[in-house]
Amino acid sequence: MKIYLASPFFDKEQVERVKRVEAALEKNPTVEEVFSPRLQQDDHLEHGSDEWRETIYNNDIKHVEWCDAVVAVHDYVGEHVDPGTAFEIGYGKALDKFIVLYQEKDPIKEAPVNLMLTDSLDAYLQNIEDLATYDFNEKTPIRYENYTHAPVAKDEA
Numbered sequence: 001m002k003i004y005l006a007s008p009f010f011d012k013e014q015v016e017r018v019k020r021v022e023a024a025l026e027k028n029p030t031v032e033e034v035f036s037p038r039l040q041q042d043d044h045l046e047h048g049s050d051e052w053r054e055t056i057y058n059n060d061i062k063h064v065e066w067c068d069a070v071v072a073v074h075d076y077v078g079e080h081v082d083p084g085t086a087f088e089i090g091y092g093k094a095l096d097k098f099i100v101l102y103q104e105k106d107p108i109k110e111a112p113v114n115l116m117l118t119d120s121l122d123a124y125l126q127n128i129e130d131l132a133t134y135d136f137n138e139k140t141p142i143r144y145e146n147y148t149h150a151p152v153a154k155d156e157a
Contacts, residue, residue, distance in 0.1 A: 001030055001031050001068045001069060001136035001137065002032055002033045002034075002035070002067045002068045002069075003025055003031055003033070003034045003035065003067055003068070003069050003070075003071050003136070004035050004063050004064050004066070004067035004069070004088065004092065004097075005018070005021060005022065005025065005034055005035065005036040005037070005038075005071050005072075005073070006037075006070055006071070006072040006084070006085045006088035006089060006092075007021065007036075007037075007038070007072065007073035007075065007082075007085060008073070008082035008084065008085055009037075009038040010082075014073075014075055015038070017073060017075065017104060018036065018038055018073060020128055021071065021073055021102060021131065022034065022036050022038075022039075024128050024129070024131040025071065025131065025132070027132045028131070028132050028133065028134065028136070030134070030135050030136040030137045035063040035066070035067065037056070037059075037060050040056075040059060040060075042055050042056065042059075060088070064088055064091050064092050064095065064097070065095060067092070067097060068097065068098065068136070069097055069098035069099070069136055070088060070089060070092035070097050070098070070100070071100045071102060071131070072085050072089045072099065072100070072101050072102065072121075073085065073102050073103075074101050074102065074103040074105075074111060074113060075103075075105070076105065076111040081111075081114065086117065089101075089117060089120060089121075093120045098122050098136070098139055099120055099121045099122050099123075100121065100123045100124075100131075100134070101113070101118075101123070101124050101125070101144070102125050102126070102131055103124070103125075103126050104128075112146075113144060118144040119144075121144060122139065122141055122142075123140065123141060123142040124142050124143065124144040125142065
């Protein structure tokens with residue numbers, strides 16, 4: 001199974017989390033190969049330049065298309081899920097990839113998961129050891145069960 005690892009890596013906490021996920025996927029016997037954008041930043045290009053932007057975008061898109069499954073780390077900064085990760089989940093779903101959402105933060109108190117993510121995923125995991133042992137060949141569905149968000153009523157908006 002070829003995995004695309006979608007995850008933010010913009011601060012120390014996020015980098016440490018994605019490193020744990022990379023290590024868990026490397027230990028997983030059903031994972032053949034992992035593409036982690038964190039490790040593919042083309043450091044020889046000027047960060048933010050047009051060439052860097054085009055290279056990073058095209059390489060990430062190519063690897064979402066290449067993979068068998070997208071493993072996405074659900075992480076928040078403030079009140080917002082990483083938009084790049086959300087995009088990669090959506091693009092993977094549009095390509096009919098198997099979607100695994102991994103979340104360490106409490107989904108009720110710290111980082112609620114939006115309906116568009118909960119209902120696009122195939123498996124929801126919160127334990128790093130579960131990620132290391134999940135059978136990607138079997139693809140057992142694990143539904144997200146903590147959905148609590150209620151929309152603001154139209155007359156309150």
